[in-house]
Amino acid sequence: MLEELGAKRVLLLAQSRHREGAERVAAALGERSVGIFDGVTVQVPEDVAAAATQMARERDADWVVAHGGGSAIGVAKAVALELEVRVGAIPTTYAGSERTPIWGRTRAGIKETGRDERVRPQLVIYDPSLAAGLPQALSLLSLLNALAHSVETLYAAEASDAARDAARASLAPLRAGMEALAADPGDLDGRAEALYGAALAGEALGGASMALHHKLAHVLGGEHGLPHAQTHAVLLPHTLAFNGPEAPAMLAAMREVFGDDPARWLAEHMRAWGLPTSLEALGLGRADLGRVVARAVEGAARYPNPRTIDAAGLGGLLDDAWHGRTPIAEHGRRVLADRSGAHAGVPATLAGAPLESARLAVLAVHGRGSNADAFVAQLRSFAGAHEDVAWLAPQALANSWYPHGFQAPWVDNQPQLDGALAALDAAWAELRRALPAERIVVVGFSQGACLALTWLEGAPAELRPKAVLAFSGAPTPRPEALAVADGWAKLRGVPVHLGKSEDDRWVPCEPFDAAAEALRAAGAELSVHRRPGDLHAIHDFDRRALVNHLDPHLEQATP
Numbered sequence: 001m002l003e004e005l006g007a008k009r010v011l012l013l014a015q016s017r018h019r020e021g022a023e024r025v026a027a028a029l030g031e032r033s034v035g036i037f038d039g040v041t042v043q044v045p046e047d048v049a050a051a052a053t054q055m056a057r058e059r060d061a062d063w064v065v066a067h068g069g070g071s072a073i074g075v076a077k078a079v080a081l082e083l084e085v086r087v088g089a090i091p092t093t094y095a096g097s098e099r100t101p102i103w104g105r106t107r108a109g110i111k112e113t114g115r116d117e118r119v120r121p122q123l124v125i126y127d128p129s130l131a132a133g134l135p136q137a138l139s140l141l142s143l144l145n146a147l148a149h150s151v152e153t154l155y156a157a158e159a160s161d162a163a164r165d166a167a168r169a170s171l172a173p174l175r176a177g178m179e180a181l182a183a184d185p186g187d188l189d190g191r192a193e194a195l196y197g198a199a200l201a202g203e204a205l206g207g208a209s210m211a212l213h214h215k216l217a218h219v220l221g222g223e224h225g226l227p228h229a230q231t232h233a234v235l236l237p238h239t240l241a242f243n244g245p246e247a248p249a250m251l252a253a254m255r256e257v258f259g260d261d262p263a264r265w266l267a268e269h270m271r272a273w274g275l276p277t278s279l280e281a282l283g284l285g286r287a288d289l290g291r292v293v294a295r296a297v298e299g300a301a302r303y304p305n306p307r308t309i310d311a312a313g314l315g316g317l318l319d320d321a322w323h324g325r326t327p328i329a330e331h332g333r334r335v336l337a338d339r340s341g342a343h344a345g346v347p348a349t350l351a352g353a354p355l356e357s358a359r360l361a362v363l364a365v366h367g368r369g370s371n372a373d374a375f376v377a378q379l380r381s382f383a384g385a386h387e388d389v390a391w392l393a394p395q396a397l398a399n400s401w402y403p404h405g406f407q408a409p410w411v412d413n414q415p416q417l418d419g420a421l422a423a424l425d426a427a428w429a430e431l432r433r434a435l436p437a438e439r440i441v442v443v444g445f446s447q448g449a450c451l452a453l454t455w456l457e458g459a460p461a462e463l464r465p466k467a468v469l470a471f472s473g474a475p476t477p478r479p480e481a482l483a484v485a486d487g488w489a490k491l492r493g494v495p496v497h498l499g500k501s502e503d504d505r506w507v508p509c510e511p512f513d514a515a516a517e518a519l520r521a522a523g524a525e526l527s528v529h530r531r532p533g534d535l536h537a538i539h540d541f542d543r544r545a546l547v548n549h550l551d552p553h554l555e556q557a558t559p
Contacts, residue, residue, distance in 0.1 A: 111222020449473020
């Protein structure tokens, strides 16, 4: 094909890990190959682009052909900006940049982007087998990157009809490709579907202006060194949820393919597939969020967006993305008052009925590695439809209430543990402003159950919830100086459910049994459940307990 297009001197570009594939292409080209530049790195740093350009100049190349993903294609485009060369691409990922006239490069830590028809590849060779060696996780991340192109095109301020048509057409094959490769990364039919969807997504982006999503990705990648596809993937559920209410056409198209809440679908499937879901996991410090917000707001005029880009809204979006919280359409945020400590300033999740009119409220305490939104969604899926129940879940900083296990010495978990107890104080106070204590159910799982029990033991005597449900947890032992006399007495007559697996290594039997004995001695209406095995999870008996304590008929039958 290159011969038919008049190519005489072809320089191949690849990352070092793709050199073997580039060598096969070079061998096929024979005397037309003038070498391989294998110094490609992500984000097209200026020095890498300069080195590739110098090699192309020295070898008198008339074509540069990228073998690899978006990074290799990006370097080829950078060469085409400087020299009179034609660009070809043999994509091995699903970035879709082989279909666009968009270029990007990083200079002095700043990502620059632009459009120029000279950089659009004039030859693209698609072969599903070339992507077969791409690891499963990277395949899925690359497809999410492609999906971000289509989503942004569908709400872009400027886009051709052809671009929007391509974006809509890409959604179904992108979903099909993701699901196929999540099930079997060796599925070549699935990889063909993925390539087709990615090509359409690239075609879409090439005919549309960019908005908030790509601006954030450029700042995070170019200025903070975050990996390209991973950054697009982590951002996508959050930018989609942020813009969705102001972009009805985009939301309608996404709902046709991904269901009523597409942002939630993406976030939950990413978690199920074992992909990174947070900016923290990609290496961004929380202290850097302010700089990212400032840079995005500063450049907002160049990235017209359906929803106004301001510091407050963007700060919330990025904080959610940093924590990897699950964006759920019906979930709101509540900044808890009178809150201090390590977890202060992280908004709680509020869902369900308005607090002022709720029959009951659930104070939900998530476990380590989970988040408030995911835990509330999980509990609501167990409980069934209760439109008169409100759900309030405080959020731990970095999704962990304290750094060590619940049996670690009290001081070893400071200051995070004190901050976590303060977070529950603030959540309880928020609920009590609207509801009496006897209409509040406290529920926790894993580290959240441990924290909830620890908090209840040390809480004031008047703190008497309707019920306490602790799934796979036990309280942290208090040092003698902080011991609470009759700490469980407040729960006399209060239903308390404790459940775990017999051999759960995270919750040994000794502290679990000790807590049960102390609660029983204090007069709590105790229900203890165990199951064989070592599974650390919310079990069937836990789910039944939740359903029972939220059931209004059982509530009315209680004397």
